[in-house]
Amino acid sequence: ALEEARGHVAALAQGADARDVVFTSGATESNNTVMRGFASRFPDGTVVVSSLEHHSVLATADDLERAGRRVVR
Numbered sequence: 218a219l220e221e222a223r224g225h226v227a228a229l230a231q232g233a234d235a236r237d238v239v240f241t242s243g244a245t246e247s248n249n250t251v252m253r254g255f256a257s258r259f260p261d262g263t264v265v266v267s268s269l270e271h272h273s274v275l276a277t278a279d280d281l282e283r284a285g286r287r288v289v290r
Contacts, residue, residue: 245273252277256286263287 219240227235241247248271256264264286266278282288 244271248273249277252281256281263289265289 220235223235223238223240226238227233230238239250241250252264252274255262264278264281266274266288268275268290270278278288278290
């Protein structure tokens with residue numbers, strides 16, 4: 218059922234590859250997955266966050282900063 222749902226979501230995303238569809242348990246896990254994914258893909262990039270972000274975004278930004286990433290708030 219999960220793989221079938223993955224295919225449906227990929228089709229809704231205008232032909233995305235079903236292998237690129239990732240399901241998470243909620244917003245915190247999704248925020249962490251996206252931020253850390255971009256951080257690994259762009260290792261020299263700067264992370265920019267607003268003080269209005271969800272706590273999970275701010276906490277991940279703090280963690281990335283401790284790991285040496287430049288973070289602008």
